[in-house]
Amino acid sequence: MTNLExxxxxxxxxxxxxxxxxxxxxxxxxxxxxGQSVKCHAGNSVLEAFERSRQPLVSGDAAVVxxxxxxxxxxxxxxxxxxxxxxxxxxxxxxxxxxxQADGLVLACCVYPETDLTVASVPVxxxxxxxN
Amino acid sequence: MAMTGVLRPGFIQLRVLDMASSLEHxxxxxxxxxxxxxxxxxxxxxxxxxxxxxxxxxxxADQAGxxxxxxxxxxxxxxxxxxxxxxxxxxxxxxxxxxxxxxVGRRIGFQIPSGHRIELYAHADLASDGPSTLNxxxxxxxxxxxxxxxxxxxxxxxxxxxxxxxxxxxxxDFRVTERVDLPETGTLAIWLTCSHKAHDIAFVNHxxxxxFHHVAFELENWNDIGxxxxxxxxxxxxxxxxxxxxxxxxxxxxxxFDPSGNRCETYCGGTTFYPDNPxxxxxxxxxGKGIFYYERALNDRFLTVLx
Numbered sequence: 001m002t003n004l005e006x007x008x009x010x011x012x013x014x015x016x017x018x019x020x021x022x023x024x025x026x027x028x029x030x031x032x033x034x035g036q037s038v039k040c041h042a043g044n045s046v047l048e049a050f051e052r053s054r055q056p057l058v059s060g061d062a063a064v065v066x067x068x069x070x071x072x073x074x075x076x077x078x079x080x081x082x083x084x085x086x087x088x089x090x091x092x093x094x095x096x097x098x099x100x101q102a103d104g105l106v107l108a109c110c111v112y113p114e115t116d117l118t119v120a121s122v123p124v125x126x127x128x129x130x131x132n
Numbered sequence: 133m134a135m136t137g138v139l140r141p142g143f144i145q146l147r148v149l150d151m152a153s154s155l156e157h158x159x160x161x162x163x164x165x166x167x168x169x170x171x172x173x174x175x176x177x178x179x180x181x182x183x184x185x186x187x188x189x190x191x192x193a194d195q196a197g198x199x200x201x202x203x204x205x206x207x208x209x210x211x212x213x214x215x216x217x218x219x220x221x222x223x224x225x226x227x228x229x230x231x232x233x234x235x236v237g238r239r240i241g242f243q244i245p246s247g248h249r250i251e252l253y254a255h256a257d258l259a260s261d262g263p264s265t266l267n268x269x270x271x272x273x274x275x276x277x278x279x280x281x282x283x284x285x286x287x288x289x290x291x292x293x294x295x296x297x298x299x300x301x302x303x304x305d306f307r308v309t310e311r312v313d314l315p316e317t318g319t320l321a322i323w324l325t326c327s328h329k330a331h332d333i334a335f336v337n338h339x340x341x342x343x344f345h346h347v348a349f350e351l352e353n354w355n356d357i358g359x360x361x362x363x364x365x366x367x368x369x370x371x372x373x374x375x376x377x378x379x380x381x382x383x384x385x386x387x388x389f390d391p392s393g394n395r396c397e398t399y400c401g402g403t404t405f406y407p408d409n410p411x412x413x414x415x416x417x418x419x420g421k422g423i424f425y426y427e428r429a430l431n432d433r434f435l436t437v438l439x
Contacts (some may be wrong), residue, residue: 071389072393090149
C-alpha cells in the first residue's frame with residue numbers, strides 16, 4: 001500500500017482474525033495386520049477418523065469398517081479394539097452385548113480414543129447384522 | 133367425502149438410547165414441540181401443524197428401532213369394524229386401554245406378517261396449543277429448527293411383503309400407489325396410502341422382521357429442505373443422503389439419523405393420489421432413478437442400514 005502524500009510504501013494493518021487454531025491432542029488408530037493407521041482428532045470417534053482419513057482402509061478385500069448411522073443404532077461399523085483405552089457412548093444392545101463390549105467388540109462410531117488404539121475389522125453382513 | 137376408515141398415520145413410538153440428545157434432535161433441530169412426559173419416562177411430541185395431542189413418542193431403551201406405528205381411524209364404530217376384519221383375516225388382536233398414552237383413546241394392536249406392531253385408534257384429544265381455527269394465522273408461535281409441519285409417513289423393512297400388501301389392501305382399505313417389482317426376485321417394495329398422499333406407509337422386503345428404515349416429517353417446500361440441510365451440517369447431525377429427490381413418490385428429501393441411529397427424513401412435495409389412478413411400477417432398469425432421481429444410483433447405506 002502507498003501513502004498518497006509522500007509516495008512511500010506503508011505496511012498494511014494485519015488482517016484481523018476471529019478464530020483460534022483448533023487445539024486438543026490427537027491419537028493414532030492402527031488397523032491390526034494392515035500396516036495402516038489414521039489420526040483421530042480430539043472429539044472424533046474412531047468411525048469419524050476413518051471417514052475423514054480419505055485412505056482406502058481395507059483388510060483383505062473388505063473395507064475395515066462400513067459407515068452406517070454413525071450413532072450406535074445400526075451395528076454396521078463393528079470393530080474389535082485390541083489395544084488402548086477409550087470412552088464409549090451408548091450403543092444398541094441388539095448389536096453389542098455388555099459382554100461383547102467388555103471384550104472390546106464395539107461400534108466404531110461410539111468409541112472415542114483416550115490413547116492410541118489398535119483395532120481389527122469385524123466384517124458385518126448387512127443382511128445378517130446379528131451375526132458377527 | 134372420499135376419505136373414510138383409516139385416516140392417517142397418527143403416531144409413531146421409537147426407541148432411543150439417550151433421551152436428552154434425542155429431545156435436542158427432535159425438538160430443537162427437527163422443530164417438534166414437547167407435549168409432556170409420561171410417568172414411565174416416555175416423552176410425547178407433536179409437530180406445529182397437527183391438531184391432535186401428539187404424533188411422536190420416544191421411549192428410552194437399550195436398542196434403537198420401532199415399537200409401534202399407529203393409524204387414526206374416523207370413529208369408534210369404525211375401530212370396532214376393523215377389529216372384526218383383522219380377526220377374520222386370522223391375525224390376533226390385543227387391546228390397549230384409553231390413557232395408556234396421554235390424550236389417546238383405546239387402541240387395538242396386532243402384528244403384521246413383516247413382524248411390525250400396528251395399532252389403530254379413533255380418539256385423540258385436541259392439543260391444547262394446536263393450530264388456531266378462527267381466522268387462523270399460518271402459525272401461532274414462530275416455527276423453529278427445520279419447521280416440520282407434521283408426521284408424514286414411515287418406511288419399514290421385513291419379510292412376507294406380499295402378505296403385508298394383501299393385509300393392508302384387503303383388511304385396512306389401503307391402496308398401492310407405487311411399487312418396485314424385480315424380474316427375478318419379485319416385489320422389492322410397496323408404497324401404500326390410506327389417503328390422498330403418495331404414501332402413508334411403505335415396506336421393503338427384507339429377511340429380518342420388524343426393522344425400521346425411517347420416519348418422515350413434512351416440510352413446506354424445497355427452500356425449507358435446503359435450510360434443513362444447513363441445520364444438519366451446522367449441528368453435525370449424521371447425514372445419510374440429500375438434499376435430493378425420489379423418482380418414486382417424486383418427494384424432495386433429505387435423510388439423516390437421530391442420536392440413536394434411527395433414520396429421519398424431511399420430505400416435501402410428492403404426487404397426489406386418487407383411488408382410480410393406475411399403479412406406478414419400477415423395475416430393475418431404472419431403479420436407481422426411482423430411489424434417487426438426481427443421483428440415479430442405488431446407495432448401499434440407504435438400502436441396508438436399519439434399526
